[in-house]
Amino acid sequence: MxxxxxxxxxxxxxxxxxxxxxxxxxxxxxxxxxxxxxxxxxxxxxxxxxxxxxxxxxxxxxxxxxxxxxxxxxxxxxxxxxxxxxxxxxxxxxxxxxxxxxxxxxxxxxxxxxxxxSGYQRSLERALGHPDISAAALHGAVLFVVPTACLPGPVDDYLEATAAALDGQFEHDQLAQAVRLSDQLGNAALLSMLNGLDRCGLIPVPLDDLTASLDRAGIAPEHRPLIARWLDVLQREGLLYRTGTWLQPTPERSRWQDEALEQTWARLAQTWADNTGGRVTLEYARDNARQLPALMRGESKAVHLLFPEGRTERAAALYRESLAAQYQHRAVAHWIGAWAARNAHGQPLRILEVGAGTGATTEALLPALGSAKVDYLCTDVSRYFSEQAAARLTDWPWVRHGVFDIDRALLEQGYVSQSWDLIVAGGVLNAARDTEQTLSTLHALLKPGGWLVFSEPTREEFWVMASQAFMLNTASDERQHSSATFLNFAQWQAALHRAGFHGNRSLPHADHPLSVLGHRVFVAQVPQQRLSREALADHLQAPDLTIELPEYLPDTATLARWAQSHTAKDSL
The missing domain is CATH 3.40.50 (Rossmann fold)
Structure with missing residues (x-):
């Protein structure tokens, strides 16, 4: 090295x-x-x-x-x-x-x-003298280069055309009811949190030694930060108030006891079905509410409620059912379909989907690509999901399938930098341990001028705090300071900017009825002027030298793994 x-x-x-x-x-x-x-x-x-x-x-x-x-x-x-x-x-x-x-x-x-x-010393010297390179290292006949950040420039993201296309696809009254339902779902989840705390012997909540109280209640150590976050949210939402060294519930006990909660969830399920045409999301949220004491103590695993007996039907419906989800999928599909139509010439467009999961985004997106020439790689962190996706997408035999982990560097996984024209991610980046590092990895995978299109919630969802939050990784980014489940809108904008993306706009617009829910589709671009592999190769004039432009310079352990997997995955 x-x-x-x-x-x-x-x-x-x-x-x-x-x-x-x-x-x-x-x-x-x-x-x-x-x-x-x-x-x-x-x-x-x-x-x-x-x-x-x-x-x-x-x-x-x-x-x-x-x-x-x-x-x-x-x-x-x-x-x-x-x-x-x-x-x-x-x-x-x-x-x-x-x-x-x-x-x-x-x-x-x-x-x-x-x-x-190495005999490529002169190439390294020339690379480090290049004004668009911040760091470089040689390993045998491979030159690793980290380009400098590009100054912000104008980006034409065509979002207005997508916004206009979606305006006529949903009735205004239906959207307004979806917002009301979201508020009611959040309130039911908050009342269920009170119920779960009570069933664990934590109502009223003693504050003089909360750690000891959680321990006596049998709360699993890995879930204690989440329960502490519950207490903050319940206070902020007016369901708990502080008196001395205790937190007392504000609502009458009758509102959050078992029988009342069952009636609340049942009424909400019917209204949800009338609005969305489905029942799975409410059934899932209600099942989690019933299981909260066991989830809190680690006696029940949240993943088993989302994937009962390993089946994916519940998760599949969960990511498709709500109007917010439908809006996101249609927005992603329309934008990428229009992008493919604009660029449908020459070599096939290379699209990488990360975190495909149950395929909600994939199945909405593929029909929108029309007759465009596309090399589409559909990936997930799990081979189980990747294999299920392959079985589900047989109508699109040209789709390839693979594994990609958003928490690992691209070189560690055998992926080649600057290989993709577009990366799509539907509701998966919130699961990253370090969002900014993951965005840097995706940035390095994209060609100069390439696009990242992804959907994410940008505000706390109380029902998620009482369900899926039990199975999310502990974050090492801004979320660790607040124990928040999701980055907010400003944090996403800042993270994209720091990772080197330009544009960074999103839908729905502020005046859209669904905007208050915080579910957003982001569109961001790698700068066209970012140093490319081709431009650097022309500068170095060393045809036998392999060039990689990763998100950061790797250590020798990473290089060894990369060398082993590079040949096998070079076509990725």
Whole structure:
């Protein structure tokens, strides 16, 4: 593995993971401040680091260094202008507890290390001199490059045509009733939360030692953050009020006891069926409400309620039944169909669907592609769902099927960067552990000018907090600070911007009746001017060099996995 730092190249043993800062030249003449360097080290946890002697001296003199945990560091290399660096080696080794080696820039030893580099050294040098590259590394005959972010520019996303096309497909009274039903469903879920807390012995809620109270009630440790979030929401919605060190219910007990709740859910189910033509969503929500104590204690698994006996019929209906879901599917289908028609020339358009699940988005989308030439890869994190999708989509034999995990880097999964014209994701990105990292991965998979089209809820849904929230991964993005189930609209906009997407608009518009529900279809574009593989290859003039443009520079463990799977998945 070859690392470039301030015009220097060094070979690192292949069995060691290599750390790269976002801009590698920052470790050269343009030093990182010690505080930032420590923060990056603790975040990325490298085994090997290369820096200048001056940078190392500043790090060793930094007051916060003793408070940092750098136990993951195995080797530190530094470069000096003149010999006589043994004392710095000894000081650094004693302080950092790792192997430390210094090299003099003009020494024969350093020259030997430089000469040991790959024959593609000049290509690496040219790549790092390119104004549109922030970081690069060589591994054999593969050059890994992270392009710089592009300045914001105008984006023509054609959303207005899709909005106009959908305006005549739903009756206004039906949409208004759907909004009222959503409020009623949320209220039934909140009352069911009170009921679940009571059945677990948590009404009134003792606040003097909530952790101990949850423990005594048998609440499963993995669900305690969710229950704490319930308490916040119930207070905010006026169903719990604080008196001293207790939370007391505001509504009369008769409203949220078993018999009253059964009647509430039954009435709501009938109204829901009249509005949507289906009953599955309400049956599912009611079943979860009945099971809340068992779910809270971990005695029942939420996944078994969504997929009873492994069947997918309930989940399939859940993602199709509501008017908000129908609006989303039609919006995605119309936009992508119109996009395909505009671009239906030359090579087949490459579309990747991630998190296809029960196929609600897929089945709405495929008919809209018409006669356009398309290479469509339908994926899910589970082979089970992928195989079910293959059986369900036999009317579209040209659709390919595979596995893709939104929480893993693209190289780890054998996928090639800048390979797709469009990525579609229906209600799956909220399940990512780190939304911004997932968006960066999808950004790297798309060609310059490629599109990401996805649907997501952008506000808290109380009935989801009392059902599917029990099976969602613990988030490591902004949601961890509020225990929220979903990112809100502003957070999605900010995450897309930070990941490098432009445009980032969505439907329905603010004046649409369904907009208050927070279910949105986002359309975002990778900038046309982003550095492409073809442009970089022309710049480097090295035909035998393979170029990859991932979301970040990989360590050697990732590279090894990529090398093993690259041949098998090159056609992806």
């Amino acid at each position: 070859t690392l470039w730092v301030d015009t220097l190249l060094v070979d690192v043993p292949a069995d060691q993971s290599l750390w790269h800062l976002p801009a590698l030249t920052d470790l050269g003449n343009r030093h990182l401040a010690p505080a930032r360097l420590l923060a990056e080290l603790e975040r990325q946890q490298p085994k090997v680091v290369l820096m200048s002697a001056q940078q190392l001296e500043q790090l060793l003199g930094f007051a916060a260094l003793p408070l940092s945990d750098l136990g993951f560091l195995e080797q530190l290399l530094f470069v000096t202008q003149a010999p006589g660096h043994s004392s710095l080696e000894q000081q650094a080794a004693a302080t950092l507890g790792c192997s430390v080696r210094g090299y003099t820039r003009a020494s024969g030893e350093w020259q030997m290390l430089q000469q040991a580099n």
